Amino acid sequence: MVFNHENSPFVFRLAYLVDEFQQFNKINLQLQKTGRPIVDFIDTLSAFVEKLDNWKRKSQAGNSAVCENLATAAGDKVNVDIASEVVQHLGAFCHKRSQGAMPSEMFSISSQLLA
Numbered sequence: 001m002v003f004n005h006e007n008s009p010f011v012f013r014l015a016y017l018v019d020e021f022q023q024f025n026k027i028n029l030q031l032q033k034t035g036r037p038i039v040d041f042i043d044t045l046s047a048f049v050e051k052l053d054n055w056k057r058k059s060q061a062g063n064s065a066v067c068e069n070l071a072t073a074a075g076d077k078v079n080v081d082i083a084s085e086v087v088q089h090l091g092a093f094c095h096k097r098s099q100g101a102m103p104s105e106m107f108s109i110s111s112q113l114l115a
Contacts, residue, residue, distance in 0.1 A: 012082045015073035016089075022069075023051070049097055056090035059083065 027048045031041060058066045062083065065071050070086070 015069040018069045019067040059087045
């Protein structure tokens, strides 16, 4: 049996998660820099939270370009259900973060997306 990945929800979810984890890796590298004052860490985390909010707003407006790999995988064929899942996922992230969750606690949300 051959797996036809074209228009596959799994591939779209995976592409979105690749985008998400690329952002996590960027923030992780920024936070690992030594000799930075604590204010820089707070600014970095605040900017990341703002980025999540921005992604959510743009995704709600139907703009899949905020997720480069998802946009590449789906082209102009982003499934409405996948777009809705992305918005819900980003909403869950923003909600967890507003409750003071640490990034490691937020990863459990991502693992549920592929389940």
